[in-house]
Amino acid sequence: MARTRHRSLDCSPGCAVEATLQLIDGKWKGVILYHLLAEAPGPDGALRFNAFRRRMPNVTQRMLTNQLRELEADGLVHRTVYAEVPPRVEYRLTARGRSLEPVIRALKAWGDAHAMPDEATRAA
């Protein structure tokens, strides 16, 4: 479901840039990763499905599921299902996911510094 981008590695050497973008592209993945990195409570930083929903009220269930599943397929997030009723599912970063921290922080820092005040700069 992720943007297909270029499957043949046709850019070089900027390709690594695109390879990384491909993983965190997808309209909500950036925020999901940010919440897992910086917001998760508890010792191991796990978040449940509805915890995400509370943090991101405008994401539909279907989209949230999709984005989480893609992050899981990319090996960035691990999904733990507890066989309980009502169901309980916890999401936490994998080591690979945690390694994205400098990237997410760079994105956050830039956004805070250059984009957040208002976006009237480009109000067409």
Add this chain to the structure above:
Amino acid sequence: MARTRHRSLDCSPGCAVEATLQLIDGKWKGVILYHLLAEAPGPDGALRFNAFRRRMPNVTQRMLTNQLRELEADGLVHRTVYAEVPPRVEYRLTARGRSLEPVIRALKAWGDAHAMPDEATRAA
């Protein structure tokens, strides 16, 4: 033409992350910025339209134009047109664009370290 993403800032505080992603999202913008940051020759790091085309052979003219125009609209790239024949147009980063350097470098570094060797990791 860029992905619409969320226009109401409905995520917080991960919003800054998305705000930044929104600017460099767009299938080729990452590579374009990378080339402008790291590859541009000359003292002021300008690249001409066909210089991009040579570096990214698989991008169509239309897409390249679109991506460059969006980067220009976002204030990341400046476009200089010389009234000559044959036409000459140079693209260079604005100060705002140059400020993205740590972000691009983080993306590149992660890609080199975690994604480039092969992507058979997730070959489904």
Add this chain to the structure above:
DNA sequence: CATCACGGTATCCTTTTCGACACTAGGGGT
């Protein structure tokens, strides 16, 4: 006269993405 270089536009069409909305299971509470 024809062709090339350059930096694009214009059209058309397909693929991808995303949002709305309805629906599910199964135990516990009232």
Add this chain to the structure above:
DNA sequence: ACCCCTAGTGTCGAAAAGGATACCGTGATG
């Protein structure tokens, strides 16, 4: 008997993104 809770899934349809292809002006060159 009925509703609530969690963590989803299914289907539909609109909108956006992106690819293919053809076309443009103009001055220099062959």
